[in-house]
Amino acid sequence: MIDLRPILLVHGLLLSILALGMVIPGLVDLLHGNPDWLVFVTSSALTGFFGVSLFLATRGGQFRFSIRQAFLMTATIWVILPAFAALPFVLTDPGLSYTDAFFExxxxxxxxxxxxxxxxxxxxxxxxxxxxxLQWLGGIGIIIMALSVLPMLRVGGMQMFKVEAFETQEKVLPRAASLASALAVIYVVLTAAWTVMLYWADMSALDSVLHAMTTISTGGYSSKDASVGHFRSWAVDWIITAGMIVGAIPFLLYLQAVRGRPMALLRDTQVQWFLGTAVVGVAMVAWWLWQEGGMDALNALRYAAFNTVSVMTGTGYATADYWQWGGVVGGAPVAVLFCLMFVGGCAGSTSCGIKVFRFQILGAMAAIQLRRLLQPSGVFIPYYNKKPIQEGVAEAVMAFFFMYALSVAFLAMLLGMTGLDHVTAISGAATAISNVGPGLGDVIGPAGNFSTLPDTAKWLLSAGMLLGRLELFTVLVLLMPRFWRD
Amino acid sequence: MIDLRPILLVHGLLLSILALGMVIPGLVDLLHGNPDWLVFVTSSALTGFFGVSLFLATRGGQFRFSIRQAFLMTATIWVILPAFAALPFVLTDPGLSYTDAFFExxxxxxxxxxxxxxxxxxxxxxxxxxxxxLQWLGGIGIIIMALSVLPMLRVGGMQMFKVEAFETQEKVLPRAASLASALAVIYVVLTAAWTVMLYWADMSALDSVLHAMTTISTGGYSSKDASVGHFRSWAVDWIITAGMIVGAIPFLLYLQAVRGRPMALLRDTQVQWFLGTAVVGVAMVAWWLWQEGGMDALNALRYAAFNTVSVMTGTGYATADYWQWGGVVGGAPVAVLFCLMFVGGCAGSTSCGIKVFRFQILGAMAAIQLRRLLQPSGVFIPYYNKKPIQEGVAEAVMAFFFMYALSVAFLAMLLGMTGLDHVTAISGAATAISNVGPGLGDVIGPAGNFSTLPDTAKWLLSAGMLLGRLELFTVLVLLMPRFWRD
Ligand SMILES: [K+]
Ligand SMILES: [K+]
Structure with a gap:
């Protein structure tokens, strides 16, 4: 039997933080004279009661995790938190159904x-x-998880990003906490910087804060139905484009830069490949919009940069219904965007997807295969970031890639079984597992909305988001009977 | 410098066989009083002249291949043969352009x-x-290549299918030739059997031969615009369904069965997984056609079986415009068919795609990853067909899977750049590299045709077919500068 106490302790702790987070929108609504403030107070009280009770009931045991406990804790926390975070959406008037609220x-x-x-x-x-x-908390949550829990669990090659401070489980807890705090400070500073910039670009104070939060977290929730396209502003578009890129780069590198090692950021090959891919993608899309789409060069570059970076980093903002570009200039930009949707950003950032470092490793392995074909007896060592790749990492990355494709295919089939058309089913599966946001087509495309989907599809998509965010294996391992055996 | 003589010798030999093959349709046209007989005589003379000249000019050297020569021979032969095989399509009246003829x-x-x-x-x-x-020759060609050249070249894990008779390069040439002949006999016998069955099912003699040839080779060229749907026959549909399955099973297992080891066929896990996947896919599609599509149960089974097996084995016949099923019963059948398109049949058969054994190996590797997550220090050995997987095979298979995805994505982008819409571009890339035939959508779907595509797209698709048929790496290795260095 797995000892649940340390797991429930963490649940209690994080639910209490969530309850505190609910106070902020409550205060804002109170200031605006909106009756919803009561909704947030109620939700906060409920969540806080649960959180504190759990915490009090389970504290005092030893705060140490076995591998099984760590898996179970990680997977369940991302289900428990949205279960409570959904409350305000249900209690507001007109409220959402619980299915819709949980999905949101x-x-x-x-x-x-x-x-x-x-x-x-x-x-x-x-x-x-x-x-x-929610997106902002999710963003910092994943940054810290990618440095602490995931490398320890060796999920999908994440052991490569093991940080000394988190390396052993007991002794360095103070150092781990200080590292996490330092990252949180950087996260806050970046969010504040983008708030100021957006405010300078004539956004309202509230919109500035909102969009800064969902930009740095590459979350993509906007306060406008037309997403960032609503603002029709050069400055806003470019500021957010830059912000999405900032959110998709490993935050540990910012910390190293601040601590006097700025070159670490520039010398990291994952960052180089990420930026290189983004530049090539933007250039291709911009070229088509300019040459074939009838836009002038500067507008082509602006729309291409914003929407391409938005899809690639998995932010999901839109300033155009980019899936319609295919009808105007041929399928190339849509094909580019669809492929970039799977690439995502860097490991250790807020963005999701397969991630750039995995493509680097897969590329290195494929190059070695080619060389091995010519020299069957040759010994070839794959490199990542100028260092030999540790044992087991390449296999883990390749298994991840395979399971990613399989998961998208399987989820697409299940979604199709709920009656969705195949474009919605396939792009819905891809956008959920890659944590991008909008899908393809008229229903869930950048101009569409997920509200009309059947409830079953919403639960399936929620499961897909969880699967993608937790790098697949953290969830899949719980499905093994072996996991539950003693 | 690579010695081209043994390569050109094989080219000459195979061009001569192709020239002989051209005589047959010439004779048939002569019997039917069709003036095209002259076209075939001319083409045959031209091809034969080239082939025999090459053969005579290069014979006498030693018939032994280095790895580089074997790669170059394999890749070039599949370009030279269609270059000449295109002649009758150009010379007939009204003839095709050379681009169209080469594509065909x-x-x-x-x-x-x-x-x-x-x-x-x-x-x-x-x-x-x-x-x-052409399809029939291509089919037997790939069966023999998959047993002789590809395992020697270790392309994409094909070294697993090394056959003793082909193992060393020199001594066993007579045994290799006898094995190849035995396989050819089985191929001829199966084609004859299906010709008889189709003739019994009221097809004309010519149509019976044609469809038997393109069924066993999982080629999918029909003599009718409406493909096999033209015949509106229960018997024809089921006979061809069975034939496509027969064509997608390793032919070496038939040989072993004939030679007194019938259980080898049933005990092969690749065959078991292939049949299992086909049964599940057919059952799913049939269920939807029955429950949601308003077909009676028997018709649902018939249409589901035919079209699902056709897509999965990469044959590409159609008895329905199955991409339209999505609009009627939801996206599930289309999603199933789109996924099965990549699966393909078994290695050592006539069908293409990623192939079942690679999914078995990828699945075994993913399962091991999951177990390793729980027991980081455990030692796990992946199995295929109840034997431990040889060293290097798993990496080769995983690299293959990655390059497959990358090739489809890259080709889709290039096709999009020629102005194709994204459905045509993406499904066109997939159908070409998987050697299936029809794509998705109105343009190149089962009810469509590739004739309206721009010439550049046709050349790109031709390259994609070559890449897929030669298991990617045989072609990609030629693109390495290292290949051409001494
Ligand atoms: K997002
Ligand atoms: K085919």
Missing amino acids: AMSGITTTGSTVMTGLDLTPPGILLWRAI | AMSGITTTGSTVMTGLDLTPPGILLWRAI
């Missing part, structure tokens, strides 16, 4: 950004802020 | 079955027979 909360906390809410332009500020806070 | 010949010889020809119902028998012969 899961989509928030996994930084996916698919939404079932319509009429955002008329939605009270509290709810809009709550959606942004 | 490449699609034939790689057993892809994508066609640019319209009005098949009115096309003279010689040309129809020539298309079928």
Whole structure:
């Protein structure tokens, strides 16, 4: 039997933090004279009661995790949190069904950004802020998880990103806490910087905060039905484009830069490949919009940069219904965007997807295969970031890639079984597992919305977001009978 | 410098065989009083002249291949043969452009079955027979190649299917030749059996031969614009369904069965997984057609079985515009078919795609990853067909899977750049590399045709067919500068 106490302790702790987070939109609604403030107080009280009770009931045991406990804790926390985070969406008037509310909360906390809410332009500020806070908390949550739990669990090659401070489980807890705090400070500073910039670009104070939060977390929830396209502003578009890139780069490198090693950021090959891929993708899309789409060069570059970076980093904002570009200029930009959707950003950032380092490792392995064909007896060592790849990492990355494809295919089939058309089913599966946000086509495309989907599809998509956010294996391992055996 | 003489010798030999093959449709046209017989005589003379000249000019050297020569020979032969096989399509009246003719010949010889020809119902028998012969020769060609050259080249894990008779390069040439002949006999016998069955099912003699040839080779060229749907026959549908399955099973197992080891066929796990996947896929599609599509149970089974097996084995026949099923019963059948398109059949058969054994190995590797997550220090050995997987095979298979995905994505982008819409671009790339035949959507779907595509797209698709048929790496290795260095 797995000892659940340390797991429940963490649940209690994080639910208490969530309850505190609910106070903020409550205050904002109170300031705006909106009756929703009561919704947030109620939700906060309920969540806080549960959280504190759990914490009190389980404290005092030893705070040490076996591998099984760590898996179970990681997977369940991302289900429990949205389960409570959904409360304000249910209790507000007109409220969402619990299915819709859970979907919205899961989509928030996994930084996916698919939404079932319509009429955002008329939605009270509290709810809009709550959606942004969920993505913002989810963003910092995943950054810390990618440095602490995931490398320890060796999920999908993440052991490569093991940090000394987290390396042993007991002794360095103070150092781990200080590292996590330092990362959180950087996260806060970046969010504040983007808030100021957006405010400077003539956004309202609330919109600036909201969009800064969902930009740095590559979450993509906007306060406008037309997403960032609503603002029709050069400055806003470029500021957010830069912010999405910042959110998709490993945050540990920012910390190293601040601590006097700025070159670490520039010398990291994952960052180089990420930026290189983004530049090539933007250039291709911009070229088509300019040459074939009838845009002038600067507008082509602006729309291409914003929407390409948004899809690649998995942010999911839109300033154009980019899936329609195919009809105008041929399928190339759509094909580019669809492929980039799977690439995602860097490991250790807020963005999801397969991630750039995995493509680097897969590329290195494929190159070695080619060389081995010519020299069957040759010995070839694959490199990542100028160091030999540790044993077991390549296999883990390749298994991840395979399971990613399999998961998208399987989820697409299940979604199709709920009656969705094949474009919605396939792109819905891809966008959920890659935590991007919008899908393809008329229903869930950048101009569409997830509200019309059947409830079963919403639960399936929520499961897909969880699967993608937790790098697949953290969830899949729980499905093994072996996991539950003694 | 690579010594080209043994390569050109094989080219000469195979071109001479191709020239002989051209005589057959010539004879048929002569019997039917069709002036095209002259086209075939001319083409045969031209091809034969080239082939015999090459052969005579290069014979006498030693018939032994280095690895580089074997790669170059394998890749070039599949370009030279369609280059000449295209001649009858150009010379007939009204003839095709050379681009169209090369596309049709490449699609034939790689057993892809994508066609640019319209009005098949009115096309003279010689040309129809020539298309079928190309697929039939391509089918036996790939069976022998998968047992001889590919394992030696260790392409994508094919070294697992090394056969003793082909093992060393020199001594056993007579045994290799006898094995190849035995396989060819089985191929001929199966084709004859299906010809008889189709004739019994009221097809004309010519149509029976044609369809038997393109069924066993999982090629999919039909003599009718409406493909096999033209015949509106229960018997024809089921006979061909069975034939496509027969064509997608390793032919070496038939040989072993004939030689007194029938259980080898049933005990082969690749065959078991192939049949199991096909049964599940057919059952799913049939269930939807029955429950949601308003078909009675028997018709649902018939249409599901035929079209699902056709897509999965990469044959590409159609008895329905199955991509339209999505609009009627939801996206599930389309999603199932789209996924099965990548699966393909068994290694050592005539069908293409990623192939079942690779999914078995990828699955075994993923399962080991899951177990390793729980027991980081455990030692796990992956198995295939109840034997431990040889060193290097898993890496080769995983690299293959990655390069497959990358190739489809890359080709889709290039196709999009020629102005194709994204459904045509993405499904066109998938159908070409998987050698299936029809794509998705209105343009190149089962009810469509490749004739309207721009010329650049046709050349790109031809390259994709070649890449897929030669298991990617045989072609990719030629792109390495290292290959050409001394
Ligand atoms: K997102
Ligand atoms: K085919």
